[in-house]
Structure formats: structure tokens, C-alpha cells
Amino acid sequence: MSSSLVGIAYMCLGVLCLALGDALAKWLGGSYAPVQIIFFRTLVALPLVATIAYFNGGLRTLATRRPGVHLIRGLIATGTMFCFVIGLTLLPLAETTAIAFAAPLFVTLLSGPLLSERVERLPFIASLAGFVGVLIVVRPGAAGFQLGALVVVGAAVCYALLMITARRYGGKERLWAMVFYVTLVPLIVSALLLPLYWRPPQSVHWLGFVGAGILGVVAMACITLAFRHAPASLAAPFDYTAMVWAVLLGWWFWGEMPDLWVYVGTGVIIGSGILIAVHERRVAIKARPTT
Template sequence: MITTRQQRILPGAMLLALSALLFSLMGVGIRELSTTVNNESVVFFRNLVGVLFFLPLVFWRGVAPLKTTRLRSHLWRAFFGLAAMYCFFYAIAHLPLADAMLFTYSAPVFTPFIAYFWLKEPLTKKIAAAAAIGFCGVLLVAKPSDAIFEAIALVGLAASILAAFAFVSIREMSDSEPAFRIVFYFALFSTLLSAIPMLWAWQPLNAQQLSLLALVGVLATTSQIIMSKAYSLAPPGVIGPFAYLAIVFSALIAWWQWHEVPSLSSCIGAVLIFISSLAALWANRQPSNNKG
């Protein structure tokens, strides 16, 4: 007999896979834009589209759901998330697409340590060991012995660490701030902050570039909303690994579009990062299993 929980797992997994595909397509759009549009413009328009996307929801639901007493926490989340976005988009423009995606999805490697020092969350030996495995995978993707990729790989590494700080900042205020409010203030503050570099980095844009920038913003926002829906249907510990399909989709698209073939070290690194994620999920579920 199929339980209600099992009936929700399959739709949740499929939605998360769809979110991963849209995120990969966003990466393709950023790569295409990077040849003619500077990084500052890509980041600004991605966030601007996010704000425009949420405006109808704000008008429909009113401003009451947006009232908050934790603006400082929202600003910290925007700061870390925006800095990660600048680094991530730069990595997409200069690294193989699959490698850039790997850096993004390696953020959970650093999250337990940041949460330990910031939120005083417990750091067990099993979680630390899982993170260590993931870090070895990150090093293989970064190729520290390769002088050509060393500096750019550091940008990708910075993107993953900053994203980890952003994740922990969300966790820090999740006790009082719903997801809708967190996403809205991130889009709003990120748009305002990313508008500052446009004072000196503005460039004329044609209709094709504007259309692609709008598409990137829509893909990113839609992917985020679908991901939230997926996790509302099924627990992250069950369907979370499906998010890593973004790496597979990115590798296949990059191979088809630009003939990029991931290196052996990147493939091994991807496997280690994936194993690290599964090990961390298993370690987090151990206490509940022991109680049964």
C-alpha cells in the first residue's frame, strides 16, 4: 500500500529535478551573455527581474506579510547572497559550466562549520568527516596545481563559501521569517545594492541582450520557487540529492553547446561532493533513527 508520504515524494523529486534543469539553463544564459555583457549588469538585471516577479504577489497579498523587525538579518543575507552571486556568475563566464555548478553545490561542505561558529549548532564527528570528504572533492574541482585555473577557481571557491554564509543567515532568521519574506527582501536589497556598481559599469544594451537578461532572471526566480515547492512536498533529506542533477544537466548542455568535457579530476570531485552530501544527510538522520 502506497502511503500519502510516498505519493508526495515522487512529485517533490520531479519538481526538484525540474528546478535543477532551469538552474542549468540559467547558467547557459549567463555564459552566452558574458561574451558581450559585463558581470555587474548580469547580476543587477537578474535581481531586478526577481523584484518585478514578486510585485504582483505583493499587490495581491498586501504589505502585511512583509512587516519585519529583522531588517539587519535580511541585509546580512542579501550581502552574502549577492557577493556569492557576483562570484558565481563570474565563474560561469570563465570556468567550464559543470565546474562552476560544482562550486555552487559544494556550499553544504562549509555550512556545518559556519553554523557551528555562528549559531553554535553542534558539529558531530560524522558531519565533520562528511564535510572533509566534500572538501577533498572541492579541491579536485579547483585543480590547485593548475596555474591557468588557479585564480578563477578561487573565485568559484569564494562563491561556495559565501553561499554557505547565506544559507546559515537564512537559518538564523527562519524562526520568525517565512520563506516568502526572506526571498522578497533578498530580491529587494540585492537589486538596490547591485544598482550601485551600475553607476560606473552601465553599458548600452540591445533588445537581444535585454531579452536574454530577462530570461535569465525568470529562469532563476522560477527555479527558486519550484525548489521551494518541491521541499514543501517532501523532506530535503529524501529528495535533496536530486538537486545535483543540475551538474549533470550543465555538463550535458556544455558538451552539446561548447564541446566542453569535464576533466577526470572534476568527475572524481563531483562524486566526492555527492557522497559528502549523502553522508551528511545520513549523519543528521541517525539520532531520529536511534530513537525508533
């Protein structure tokens, strides 16, 4: 099997793990507060991240000279998690996933003012088209519109900020240090809030809490391996296979059936994201030095 196919396979597996973790969070959200879900998810994930770091250069890879940067990124990650988990409890799984696809579009628009990067016309137009897709999904003013849609848009904005800060400091900080602290800070924040929302878990729910944490780490590892084996422009579009899993899991466990407009809006969002990825790939190729 070629390296690119291996990368695609890792990407698809990682996306599947994310979708399963989201489904578990939605299931747990029917009985527990988002604070408790995030606490256990990060509590399970943090030692796994530290273990992976240990076998990939040792615990010294977690050292940093920029604690303030990691604190800010951790708080952004906390906002992402809270908004997304709340959205999962308020919206169907497929609709939540579709709106979350807007995150790369926010990256394109925010990279100009925050990173001083020039946003070319094609990505800019594609981003605007993608937001039209988001509006098609959430349909403001329609009877089906819910506050949960705005909460998930907030999660997409926070995640975009997380990706922008990763782009800004990714070359200056070790990978596993960045992953470790965006897991540690949400754990601390949720632990401080947990006494206000604590509810003793039932036996079967313990499996959900542990499973969600493990799936999150496995997803992260698979997606990291995907980008090591395949070009980003080739692997990244397979992130959209999450919609397939979201539709299937939502239908299977909750009897959720997205209407036509959710599919139409999702198609517009995915098309915009792929167009931006292809454009960035072409720009990267042109920027390579000739031999």
C-alpha cells in the same frame, strides 16, 4: 503520483531552471559585466517575488522587524551572485557547478562556530572528504588551475552563510520576506554600480536578461514546493542533477568537456553531501517525540 514523487519532480524542475539560468548568465557574461547581469536578473525577479508573496498571504508578508538582518543577508547574497557570475565567465559551466556543490559542506563546518551547533564526527569527516573533492576539481598548483576556481569557492562560502542565516532566522521571519530582501539588496547595489559598467544590450540579449530573471524565480518556487511535498533528506540530493545539466549545456553551447578529475572530484563532493543529508535525516528521526 505520491507526494514524495511530486516533490522530487519539483526539485528536478527547479534545478533545471537554475542550470538554464546559469547558462544564460555565462552567455551574457561574454558581452556584459557581472554588475549588469545581476541588475537585470534581480530587476526582473523582484516584482515576480512580490507577486508570489501577494497571492500567498498578501504584501504584509514582506513586513519585517529585523531590517538589519535582511540587509546583512542581502549583502551576503550580493557577494554570492557576484562571485558566481564572475566564476561562470572564467570557468567551464560543469566545473563551476561542481565547486559550488561545496556550499553544504561549508554549512556543516560553520554551523558550529556561528550557530553553536555541535558538529558530529561523521558529518565533519564527510565535509573534509568533500573538500578533498573540491581540491581534486580545482587542482591547486596544476597547469589547469585558475583564479576563477577561488572566486567560485568564495561564492560557495557566501551561499553557506546565506543558508546559515536562513536557519537562524527562518523561524522568526516569513519566507517571502526573506526571499524579497535578498533580491532587493543586490538590485540596489548593482543599480548603484551600473553606471560604471553600463553597455546598451543588443536585442537578442534582452531575452537573456529577462529569461535569467524568470528562471531564477521559477526555480525558487519549484524548490520551495519540492520541500513541501517531500522530506528534505529525500528531495535535497536531487540538487546534484544540476551537474548533468551543466555538463550537457556546457558541451552543447561551448564545446566544454570536463576531464576525468572533474568527474572524480564531483563524485566525492556529491557523496559527501548525500552522506551528510542521510545523517541529518537519521538524527531528525531520533529526535522526534515518541507516541
